[in-house]
Each structure stands twice: as structure tokens, then as C-alpha cells.
Amino acid sequence: xxxxxxxxxxxxxxxxxxxxxxxxxxxxxxxxxxxxxxxxxxxxxxxxxxxxxxxxxxxxxxxxxxxxxxxxxxxxxxxxxxxxxxxxxxxxxxxxxxxxxxxxxxxxxxxxxxxxxxxxxxxxxxxxxxxxxxxxxxxxxxxxxxxxxxxxxxxxxxxxxxxxxxxxxxxxxxxxxxxxxxxxxxxxxxxxxxxxxxxxxxxxxxxxxxxxxxxxxxxxxxxxxxxxxxxxxxxxxxxxxxxxxxxxxxxxxxxxxxxxxxxxxxxxxxxxxxxxxxxxxxxxxxxxxxxxxxxxxxxxxxxxxxxxxxxxxxxxxxxxxxxxxxxxxxxxxxxxxxxxxxxxxxxxxxxxxxxxxxxxxxxxxxxxxxxxxxxxxxxxxxxxxxxxxxxxxxxxxxxxxxxxxxxxxxxxxxxxxxxxxxxxxxxxxxxxxxxxxxxxxxxxxxxxxxxxxxxxxxxxxxxxxxxxxxxxxxxxxxxxxxxxxxxxxxxxxxxxxxxxxxxxxxxxxxxxxxxxxxxxxxxxxxxxxxxxxxxxxxxxxxxxxxxxxxxxxxxxxxx
Ligand code: PEP
Ligand code: MG
Numbered sequence: 001x002x003x004x005x006x007x008x009x010x011x012x013x014x015x016x017x018x019x020x021x022x023x024x025x026x027x028x029x030x031x032x033x034x035x036x037x038x039x040x041x042x043x044x045x046x047x048x049x050x051x052x053x054x055x056x057x058x059x060x061x062x063x064x065x066x067x068x069x070x071x072x073x074x075x076x077x078x079x080x081x082x083x084x085x086x087x088x089x090x091x092x093x094x095x096x097x098x099x100x101x102x103x104x105x106x107x108x109x110x111x112x113x114x115x116x117x118x119x120x121x122x123x124x125x126x127x128x129x130x131x132x133x134x135x136x137x138x139x140x141x142x143x144x145x146x147x148x149x150x151x152x153x154x155x156x157x158x159x160x161x162x163x164x165x166x167x168x169x170x171x172x173x174x175x176x177x178x179x180x181x182x183x184x185x186x187x188x189x190x191x192x193x194x195x196x197x198x199x200x201x202x203x204x205x206x207x208x209x210x211x212x213x214x215x216x217x218x219x220x221x222x223x224x225x226x227x228x229x230x231x232x233x234x235x236x237x238x239x240x241x242x243x244x245x246x247x248x249x250x251x252x253x254x255x256x257x258x259x260x261x262x263x264x265x266x267x268x269x270x271x272x273x274x275x276x277x278x279x280x281x282x283x284x285x286x287x288x289x290x291x292x293x294x295x296x297x298x299x300x301x302x303x304x305x306x307x308x309x310x311x312x313x314x315x316x317x318x319x320x321x322x323x324x325x326x327x328x329x330x331x332x333x334x335x336x337x338x339x340x341x342x343x344x345x346x347x348x349x350x351x352x353x354x355x356x357x358x359x360x361x362x363x364x365x366x367x368x369x370x371x372x373x374x375x376x377x378x379x380x381x382x383x384x385x386x387x388x389x390x391x392x393x394x395x396x397x398x399x400x401x402x403x404x405x406x407x408x409x410x411x412x413x414x415x416x417x418x419x420x421x422x423x424x425x426x427x428x429x430x431x432x433x434x435x436x437x438x439x440x441x442x443x444x445x446x447x448x449x450x451x452x453x454x455x456x457x458x459x460x461x462x463x464x465x466x467x468x469x470x471x472x473x474x475x476x477x478x479x480x481x482x483x484x485x486x487x488x489x490x491x492x493x494x495x496x497x498x499x500x501x502x503x504x505x506x507x508x509x510x511x512x513x514x515x516x517x518x519x520x521x522x523x524x525x526x527x528x529x530x531x532x533x534x535x536x537x538x539x540x541x542x543x544x545x546x547x548x549x550x551x552x553x554x555x556x557x558x559x
Pocket of ligand 2: 361401422424425
């Protein structure tokens, strides 16, 4: 077996782990619903064993040093570990030997079958090429071994992209004519970091990418050293680093990188994977099971923000010419009070046992904020009458993602417990540039001076009013922006769990006083390209970061 083939064996091993983990998560979910939380916990251990870096390293060594194929390497390593576990004095570890055995069998099944195809149209390890992609479709890919997504339309902050990022599926958007040029059976390499596609590449390119993939894995393993270290700058300024989650896999990922709680729980993904509106009890169970996977800390649950690029198949919305400016978020909930009330009841019931807060999306000003508060008050009264317990002092926050809310931040501060800046929408509305339009990819620019000035003002005002403010939009998950955001005054970021360690690394490589200096220079500039030059120049001059940067605006891509 050549070295390149050994690399391909590792690629197969990684795909088998992803597919097997998906199977386990699905089983865990079923067990949780039918048998309960304790029984479901067993699968947690198996997922951890399967994801263990040491298992991967051992399999890798066998593939490379002994030239074994992935099946033989897994078989060998699991046998050795089982013997070791079984011989230990500690009863807990002895019992884990049977979990290991199970993990081994599952991985071998996956490797033998090349993974269970999710459907005839999506074979294991495939790259999906499509003209458009909805978030609800991406939500169904959880646990399936789709290697990459190539989409003709779309932008970097569409919900399909956000979800793919959180599932760790590389995705390239804005690839014109992809469906015409790429055919079934073609060999495709998707380099989502560089924004490149290789169609039926030469053997040297395949070799190069097999090596790059291994390097990326090494980089990710190196970042793991940061898991238990605090998110502090070089001069000891602490940044709260919490996670954005939307599904159980995110919750597990957030816990594995010890996020400080959840700054944004997008509940719409819970609704998207259903074929009906989940009942209050179903929602309560979903939220509770997600909360139970999370690390200690507060979970900020955002009420349903469907509409625009997050439709629900079972809830057709009126056709609108401009859905991003239409009936979505709180507006849609106010128009459908039964949906709002059942969700608030589920969240409030959870607040009796878990530290949760409520976040209101797409608020446009004080009237909507007050109407939402009145709805929460009503639901609290109903629950109290029914003898249901809840936290009467549950914190209620407001997203700042409309220009009107940004303008009214001072007045809103008197009525909210905290703010969360939704830069994805805020940028689109400030710049009148559709976040999901491929035509707007270069116009939709978070480094526009108007955006930067608004962000600076939001932080200043919230600080003056003593109200906590965090940022949960995608710029928070891109290390290129980290120093600028710190310099602008953000002390709390909520980021994609898969990027959390990259962001922690960026924080730990930043000196707060330098960040302030960068923000000062950026604020003095009124040109987007000058600001980009400042930010990128600063990024490239920093000490080497073991992470391939996702630079803003160079192309439509993400990893
Ligand atoms: C945002 O707009 O930045 C945000 C976090 O909300 P979403 O991306 O879900 O619209
Ligand atoms: Mg938003």
C-alpha cells in the first residue's frame, strides 16, 4: 500500500466515524424519547470513544507504519484497547470494554459497507451539487456522510450555510453552472478554505489534498490543547465565549470544546426537521435534551425565527416579493399567538430546572419588545394558575438585527436584560444587501464603515446603560474579525462550536491594547476597502496562527 493509499484509508476512516456517530446520535435520540435520559447517556460514552484523538492516532499509525487498511487497523486497535480495559481494576473502565467493542463493530460495519447511504441519491461520501439549498434540507444531513456541498446560489450567511458550517460540512456557494459541469460519478475535491473545486484531478492533486486533510486534522488536534484554557487576551482581558447551537450535534460539540454556555439556541432548526408543528411537550423535550448535553452555563433560547430563507414545509407562508423584509421572526409569532404561546410555555417550563434565558429575534423597536414582554407575562400567569413551575426572573434579551433597533438601543436598554447583536441580518439591512443573494456577495460586507460605526455605538451605549451585550452573527465565528470586535469593546461572543477553538486561539493571541488601536484606526476610516486592508494587514502580521484564515470577502466559501 502506498503512502497516498494510506492517506485515503484515513479519509475512509474519518468518513466512517462521521457516519457511525450519526447512527449513534439517531439511536440516542430514539432511546431518549422512549426510555429516558439515563439510558441515552450510554451512547455519549460511545461517541466520545469513537471521537477519541488517541484512537485516530493509533489507527493512523497502523495505516502508515504497518500499511494496514482502515478495517484491519480499527480491528487491531479495538482488540488491543478492549484487552487493556478489561484488565483494569477499576470496574467503570472494565465496563467500558463492551462499549469499545460496540464502537469497533459499528466502525467496521461502516467501513465494510462504505457507510450506509442515506438514500440512493446520496451515497456515502458523496459531494452534493445543487442549484439551491434550503436550511431544512441541510438539517436532514446531520449524521450522514456527505463530504461537501456545492451550491450555485446563496451567500456566506444564509441559514443553509450556517447549518452546514455547524455540521462541519465544507460548502462552496455562488458556483455558477456547477450542475451543468459536474456529473454523477466525477471525482471532485472541494477546497472550501481556498474557495476552489478540482474536477477529476490528476493523481498529484489527490495526493496533495490527502496530505492537506491530514494536516488539517493535526491542526484541529493542536487546537484541542486550548479546550480547558480561558478565553483571555495576552493582557488578561476575559472574553466570554459561548456557542451557537441548533441541534443536538451542536450541543455535543459545544460541550466538547467547553463553551461558556449557549449564546444563541436557534430553535427554528428543531421545527425544520419535523413534518408538523412540535407540540409544547415535544418542544420541552427537545430543549431539555439539548440543554442536558451542554456545558454548565446559561442557555439563551431564541424564539422561533422562521420566514425568509427559513421556511417550514408544513407551514406555508404567503408569497412575498421581499421575504427578508416580510412576515418573519416576532412579526410572524405575533400573527400566530398559539405558536408563540406554546413555545414560551415550553421554554418557561424548562427554566424551572435549567438556567435558560429568552431571546427575541427581529425586534424593530419598543412596541414589539413590549408586546413580547406582555405575551411572556401572560404565559407566566397561565403557568402559575396551572401550578407549573418556572423561573419568574427569567432573563429576556433582544436581538439587535434591524437598523431601527440599533437606532433605539438606548431606549431599548431600559427595558431589556441583555442584547445580542445579530450581525448577519444587521449587515443585510444596514447595507440593503440581501444576505442570501449570490449577486450581493461582494456588496454584503461586514467591514463597511457604517456597520463598524453602528457596532461601536451599540457596545458603547450598552456599556453606559450597564446592559450585557454579545455578538452572535457569523463574523464572531471568523478569527479575522476577532481582534477588531475585541477592540470595538465586545467582551462576549457566541460562535459556531466548530470554530470556537479557532476564536479562542485568536483571542489568546491578541493584546487588548493593540485591538483598541486597530479599532481606532478602523473607525477613522470611511472606506470599506481601506478598512479591509487595515484588518487583513493586521491579520497577516500577527504571529503564525495554526489555522487557515477565512478571510472576509475574497470569495464565497466556508469550511
Ligand atoms: C443574525 O442575524 O446575525 C443571527 C444570528 O440570526 P440568524 O442568522 O439566525 O438570522
Ligand atoms: Mg438574524
